[in-house]
Amino acid sequence: MAERTAYPDGAPCWAQLLTRDAAAAQRFYGELLGWDCRDQGGWSMCHVEGKPVAAITPDPEAADPAAWTVYLSTSDLTASMAKVEAAGGKILEGPFESYALATDPAGARFALYQPDSFIGAGVQAEPGAMSWAEVNAPDGAAADAFYTTLFPYVPQRVEGGIDYTVYKAGGEAVCGRLQMDEHWVGVPPHWMVYFDVADLDAAAAKVTELGGEVPVPPFDTPHGRIAVVHHAGGGGFFSLRQPWG
Template identity: 55%
Template sequence: MTERTGYPDGTPCWVELTTPDTAAASAFYGDLFGWSCEDLSEQTGRYTMCSVDGRPVAALTLQTGPSAQPGWNVYLATSDIEVTAAKVEVNGGKLLAPPTAEPGFGHYAVAADPAGASFGLWQADPFIGSQLHSEPGAMCWHEINTVDGRAVDAFYRALFGYEQEQIGDGAGFDYTVWQLDGEQVCGRLKMTEEWAGVAPHWMTYFAVADCDTAASRVPGLGGELAHGPFDSAYGRMAVVGDPFRAPFTLCRLPDEQRG
């Protein structure tokens, strides 16, 4: 089992789902991934911790405000949130929520990159984020889907010093893999005309033991199957949506990449 005790700066370390109904989302993801979901907000449904075998892997937050949209939000680890947050606006992004302490957990901030995709920053104190990685029910990859590949590459590189490698052709398939000390940690995909109407966003991939089986169960649980399952060099995948159409990707990792 791939347990995590920490994350290097710039590594996706935690995910939270913004949803209009945490109880319904708990039922969906609990059935799909086997999550145990616990409301930590005195039965208000505003913050629900989701775990696999007692280890936190994700959280559900109650959507507030008419402009909020259901979706998965990624947090990037930082050992100094004040320094990282200060780099956001000088490099073309926008700081949406300044560094804030969560006593007993850590510090967070929320920002948007130059193309408008939002993301979080997380400084552990002592909560590191997901305690499992690349195990069924836990996150296994993240990528930013954007309309401006060069600007977004430069922005995140300025924040965390990623080594960025183009693995697509740079035209019809413009994809960069981001590495820290030689280890791949996330990626960037430039959206094409086929993505018309889709706003820039971070995509979360969750590992599953069998992609086809998991994908086939999604519609019956109230979600939707958007694309796949299909094979890739990084495993068998399917893009799906939960009952409120928050998108995410199911991934059966190749054997050599599994925990």
């Protein structure tokens, strides 16, 4: 497994689902991704082969559909919160112990997390675990300006038919930024989380079997096959990825 023991500043290190129906979400992700969801006293930590990968938290006032929140690692929570507001974003909640909830200037929500004894996901880029995250923004240049002020990202433009930038931190590609085009009309700015699977076609079929939807069917990219899926009964939009090889 691709185990993690640390994350550079700006790297997505955790993902949390706030949902009105946590029991339904646990069943859905358990069957789809093989998660073992363990109660932590009001919320569940989800594991793959004994390693924590994500959280499912019940919230009677959660949005419908529910939304995944991506946590970005920081070595100084207080300083990062100040940078969010100085760059035009907002702190919505916190700080609470080691994290705070924020939005960028366009309204995309994310969390800041300063690791303590818990670093976040113990494994990445393995079946059932988070492998990537990206912010989908209406103004790519504005998003780049905000996030490179917040974190020591080195942005790298991806050539091709879409406006996409990869953010590098600590010498590795950690997340990305996609500029939303006419295909995204009506969709608010947001962070998208990706979970890896061994067989994307089988996983997409499983989503439908479990009562979910696959609004963007599997398609090929240079980094693997990807599909965007939605589970209306307890989970929001997210992506599944099958790496090449």
